Structure formats: C-alpha cells, structure tokens
Amino acid sequence: MPGFGTICQMPSFQWKIQNFWNLNVNYGNFIESPQFTLIGEKGMLEKFVFKLYPKGSTVADWVGLYLILVDGTKCTVSFKLSILDKYEKLFQVCKDYHRIFHSKTGYGFPKFVEINKLKSHKEIVLPNGTLTILVELNGVKNKPKDPTMCLVVDLEKLTSNEDFSDVEIHCKDIRLKCHKAILASRSSVFQAMFTNPCKENQTGIVNINDMEPEVLQDLITFMYSCKVKKLKENVADLFIAADMYMMESLKDMCTTYMVKNLTNENAISYLNLADGHNSKMLREAAMNYIVENINDFMERPELKNVSQELVIEIMKKALNPTKN
Template sequence: MATSKTLSTSAPETEQGTHVFRIVGYSQQTGLGKPIRSGKFSVGGHKWVAFLYPVVSKFPNGIDEHHQVAGVAMGPKSAKARASCKLRLINQRTGLAFSVHKAAPREFSHDNAPMEWTITVIKQPRIPEVKSFPNIEVPPSDIALHLPSCWKKRREWDITFSVGGKNIGAHKMVLAIRSPVFKAELYGPMREEGTEPIVVKDVQPDVFRVLLHFIYTDSLPPLEDLEEDDRNEIIRHLLVAAVRYAMERLKLMCQIILCENLSIQTVATTLALADQHHCDMLKDACIEFMACSSVMDAVEATQGYKNLKRTCPSVVVEALEKISRFRNG
C-alpha cells in the first residue's frame, strides 16, 4: 500500500536593528527640561525614535531627585507592531557596555514608550511551505528466486544423500534452517562425521526431490504432467516425508491436496494414512466422505477398505461410529 508523509513548519520571522544614539553636551541638554531625541531610524518596516526624558521625583522631605527615562517610540500614530527592546550604555573610555536592560516582547503603538533602544520586530509567520518526504520504494522480496538458483549450483553443494540408489545434493545450512530433524542429523551430537553420501531409507527419489524443492522454494513443483493416481501417490508419500522431517506447513499442504482428491477408490487408504500419522483434519474429511449413503457401499467393496479392516480394525470401528452419528444428527 503506497503511503506518503509531508512536513511543514510555522515559525515567526524577526528583524533586528541597532541604533547608536550618541549625545554630545549631555549636561547642557538635560538642563533645558526637554526630551533628547534621536533621529528617526527604520527597523522591521517601522519608524522609531529613541529618547531621554528628564523626570523629577519630589519627596515629602523636600528633596527632589532628578533622573532620566530612556525609551523608544514608534510612529506614525496608526502603526502597531510587536517587538522587544534592549538598551546598552557604552563606556566612552573603554567602549564596553556597562549596563544592559531588556524588555520582553509587547505591543507597540504611537503612545507606548518602552524602556529600550535596540529593537527586534517580531513579524507574523509566513505560510509554511509543505515539503514531501522522499518516497522510498522497497522492491519485493526476491529470496524465493535466489534459493532455487542456489540449489541448482552443483559445485556449491556440501552434502549428498543416497536415495533409492541415486545421489541427490543440497546445502546443509538450508536444510537445517528449514527442518529441525535435518538440523539434528547434520549438526547435532548424533551426526556421523565424514559419512557421505547419507543413506535415506523408505523415501522414493522423486519424493525426496519434491521435498527439497519445497525446502528451497516453500512451494510444490508443478505436478500437472502426472496422472491423477501418480500425483496422489506422490502426495501421500510426501506427507509421510513431511511428518518424518517435522515440516508442519508441508504436512498441511499435503492434507489439503488429499482432501480435495478423495474418491471411492482412495478414501479408505487415505483414512489409514491419516490415522497412522495423526492427521486429524484429513481423517475427519475421509469419514465425512464415507458418511454419504450413496458411496459407503461402494467404499466397502474396495480393496483399500478390506485392507483397512484387516490392519486397522479400530479405525474402521471409529469411522463407522462417527458415520452413524453423522447420519442420525
């Protein structure tokens, strides 16, 4: 499923300006009792004026205290801005600041006179630009292509099996990853060092190749070229191999195929196989197939059913009991 991710950021813009207001003849100007004003200067698109204003504080004891108020004013009268200010007083001899005063951001208009001279105008943020994260596409997994090709490279095989008199090669690590039984046989304490090829009994060469095909591809090879009876026979033997090597997924796949291909001639043989290898779902499917009143008589006439009665009479009894319950239910 394709997804996208975007990002935008909103942040206020600021513009800062510093105006140096040098006062010559300070004592003479303060004696006039009027504000000392700077020239107009621009910051953030607005006009500003710095000033010193003489203030006299009168106390009850008759002593007057004279001091100056420093500030900035903005014009024209209709203008408004949000800004913060900073005032630094410079030592004429050293050139260093000996007093710094800052004021937090506030609304300025023509009538306001905050106490600072260095001005930072805070503007409205621009509409943020939306940026897209790069759309990185991951190709589909191709491990299913590499493993089968690996199996075909005979020079890279590191294990050989003798199956029905035929040598079949593979890779020990791949087999051990896919089957706990192969792992124990090839890497466990019971392994036989230097004994090759490893003889595999009771498995047909064609079935063992299908087993290896599943190990390397996690799927079954095409079997359409075989006759139906031959295909079902391979699947029955493959089920036995899946049980032997503890490959549960393959075991389930074989059961599904056998369930889909039940017939009057095969159902009794398949039932015996399912009971022997504890395939409960396949066993129930066989009994349900036999429970059909139109086929039971035909099933009882098959050689497979006769063999089932002789070798596994308890299975026949169990099947007949379930069939009776199915019909009465």
C-alpha cells in the same frame, strides 16, 4: 473479454497460445491476452494486452498482431515482436519500433506472419500446438519484482549450484548436493543430524533409502523454494516424508491437496494415512467422505485393510449421522 492463454514475465514477455490451430476465430476477429502491467512515465502503471488475429485482421492469409494500451496514460514504448520456436530461438522477428501509445490505442502488424509459413514449420514453431510470442520492451520499465518471489527464485537456484554445497544426499541411484544450513532450517530432523557428532555430520553424506528418488527430489525442492513439481503424483509419499522429517508446511500442503481431492478410490487409503500419521484434518475429512458415501464403500475391497477400530467408528457415524 477474458484473457486467452498465459502471459509469462521473463526478462521480456511471452504469450503462450495453446491449441492455436483449433482456435474458433474467423477472419477479422481476434483473441486477447491476459493483461500485463508495466511502469510508464512518472511511475504510472500502464496495462497492456496483445490482440491476435489468427485468420487475419485486414490482410487474408496473414496472422495479425497488435500491442494495445488498455488502461493508462500516454506513454512511449520501444518494442520488438517475435515468435519463439520449440528451442526458444527467434523464428519470426519484426524490427524494433518506437511508438507513442495513448489509452485504448495500439500499434502492430496486420502481416505479422504468413499462415502458410506457420503450417510449413509447425513441428518447430508450434510444438504441441502452442504458439509462443515474444515481446521485448525498452523505454518502459517492467513491473517491480516482488522481493519475496526474488528470494524464492534465488534460493531455488541453489539446488543446481554445487559451488557452496557442504552435504551430499544419496538415494538409490541419485546424488543431491545440498546445503546444511538450508536443510537444518527447514527440518528439525536435519537440524539434529547436523548439530550432533553423528556419522552424517562427520562424512557430509546422508543416505536415504526409505523413499523413492523422485519423492526425495520434491522434498528437497520444497525445502529451497516451497514448490513441489509433482504434488498430484507423489502426494501420499510426500505426506509421509514430510511427517518423517517434521516439515509441517509441506505436510499441510499435502493434507490440503488430499482433502480437496477425495474420491471413492482414495478415501480409504487417505484415512489410513491420516490415522497413522496423526493428521486430524485429513482423518476427519476422509472419515466424513466415507460416511456420506457409505453405500459405495460397503463392497470396496480396500475396506478390509482398515483397522477394526476405524471400521467401528465409520459404522457408528453412518448409523448415527446426527451425532457427528
């Protein structure tokens, strides 16, 4: 059975179950979480899952919850199961338990929480219909953290830590405290700015007025963490910003997204974008998409915004597909 919902590794583990009230599960039947791995005795990897009975396991009108060792050897686990409300406060707490698990066996609670109790507190306990179960584990170590991911997380924290910042970026109504070393290492434009006797290097203030604050925030976040919060919404503007600040990795990320998400509505604008910012991959993909769907594009008003050279190239490819 595939895992249902999402497992988030925190200091402990969270299982987030969306659309809890709409689960198509009858009394006596369960849904199963994705597997998560812990290090047990002698360094052995132990794989666990949760089993949740939304309509009851052996007791009607109660949600049942069990922790199961699905793949591993005998191990001892101390654990506590709870429900987190929308404020991440404990709503339902089961006391600490210390149990020995054998492979394919588990332990849990047929009366974990009363269904009527969830209904009466649904606004607090099930925000947007999502039930969050927290398991706090002792006696079994969590899976070792990936050192690369630890580095990403630690660097991302710098974006909200002003203690060691040495440059401030102004963009319309926002002010971002940043670090010259990070910006210079990620963008050759910033590197040149901070290694020459220019105004920005002397004042420690960089004014950026040619992009929206939301795009700038995504650009800076990517510099620190290689993450983008709103890639779908800002992909075209981020592509332009990445090209402007010579950040090839971000430009590649945006290019890949646009290539995979070409539609009749965006293909022409993406073609213009690629042609103006020297992206061979996006230019070729957008061009081929338009040619393959040429009948859909002949009457589109955006076509008049395409340069004469591009229109000629599109028509040549459409008329001579075997030469493409």
